[in-house]
Amino acid sequence: MNVKSMACTNNGQRLVDLEVDLATREVLRMMGGAHRRPIESDVLSLVSRLMSEAAPCVQARGVYLIREVESMTDRELTLRGCPPFLGPIAKFLRPAQRVAVYVVTIGDAIERRASQWASEGHSVESYTLHAIGSAAADAAVDALVEHLWTHEAGPGEGVTLPFSPGYCGMPLEQQQTLFEIIEPAAIGVTLLPSMLMVPLKSVSGLAGIGNAKEIEIHGVPCEYCDLERCSMRRED
Ligand code: SF4
Numbered sequence: 001m002n003v004k005s006m007a008c009t010n011n012g013q014r015l016v017d018l019e020v021d022l023a024t025r026e027v028l029r030m031m032g033g034a035h036r037r038p039i040e041s042d043v044l045s046l047v048s049r050l051m052s053e054a055a056p057c058v059q060a061r062g063v064y065l066i067r068e069v070e071s072m073t074d075r076e077l078t079l080r081g082c083p084p085f086l087g088p089i090a091k092f093l094r095p096a097q098r099v100a101v102y103v104v105t106i107g108d109a110i111e112r113r114a115s116q117w118a119s120e121g122h123s124v125e126s127y128t129l130h131a132i133g134s135a136a137a138d139a140a141v142d143a144l145v146e147h148l149w150t151h152e153a154g155p156g157e158g159v160t161l162p163f164s165p166g167y168c169g170m171p172l173e174q175q176q177t178l179f180e181i182i183e184p185a186a187i188g189v190t191l192l193p194s195m196l197m198v199p200l201k202s203v204s205g206l207a208g209i210g211n212a213k214e215i216e217i218h219g220v221p222c223e224y225c226d227l228e229r230c231s232m233r234r235e236d
Pocket residue numbers: 167168169221222223225226227230231232233234
C-alpha cells in the first residue's frame with residue numbers, strides 16, 4: 001500500500017499522502033546512466049548516500065479528480081463538464097471510460113538542498129539530488145496509480161499508464177487545461193506562465209480507468225511508438 005491518508009475537498013477532488021518507493025535504477029536513469037555498464041562504484045556510492053540523506057525530505061502528496069469520458073478522438077479528449085484536452089491522448093488512454101486528472105508533488109525540500117549544494121560549488125551532488133528528486137516525483141505518480149487501482153477501479157477494471165502534458169506529443173500548454181479542472185494549490189502546487197510547476201518536482205497528468213482486459217489488449221504505446229531516442233520509453 002503506497003497511500004498513507006486520503007481526504008476529499010468541496011469540489012470532489014481527493015487529496016492523498018503517498019509513500020514513495022525510490023529505486024536506485026530510476027535515479028541512474030534520470031542521470032542518463034541506467035543502461036551503461038559497468039556503473040562506477042563511486043557513482044553508486046554517491047547516489048546511495050544522497051538517496052539516504054534525501055529520503056526524509058520527500059513529502060509526497062497527490063490531488064486528483066475523476067471524470068467520465070464524454071468523447072475521445074485521436075487528437076482530443078473531453079471529460080464530462082470539463083474543457084477539452086488536445087493531443088494524441090487516445091494513444092495512451094483509449095480503453096478508458098473514466099479518467100483521473102492528477103498532480104503529485106514531493107515538495108520543495110530536495111530542490112532547495114540541491115540549490116544549496118550548487119551555490120557551495122558542489123555541482124555533482126546538486127545534479128544527483130535533482131535526479132533523485134525527479135525519480136521520487138515519478139515514484140509518487142506510481143504510488144498514485146496504485147492508489148487508483150485499489151480505491152477507484154471497480155471489479156474487472158484496470159488503470160492505464162499515466163500520461164503527462166509535454167510528453168508523447170501532448171503539448172505542455174495542456175497543463176493549463178489540467179489546472180482549470182483540478183486545484184493543485186490544495187497540495188501547494190502552482191503553475192507559472194512558463195508552464196513549469198512550483199515546486200519543480202511535481203508531475204501532472206491523466207490516467208484512465210476502464211475494462212482491465214481492454215487495457216491489457218491496448219498494451220504499452222511505447223511498443224509501437226516510432227520515436228527511437230526517448231528516455232521515457234516504458235518497457236512493460
Ligand atoms: S517511446 Fe517515449 S514518446 Fe513514445 S510513447 Fe513511449 S514515452 Fe511516449
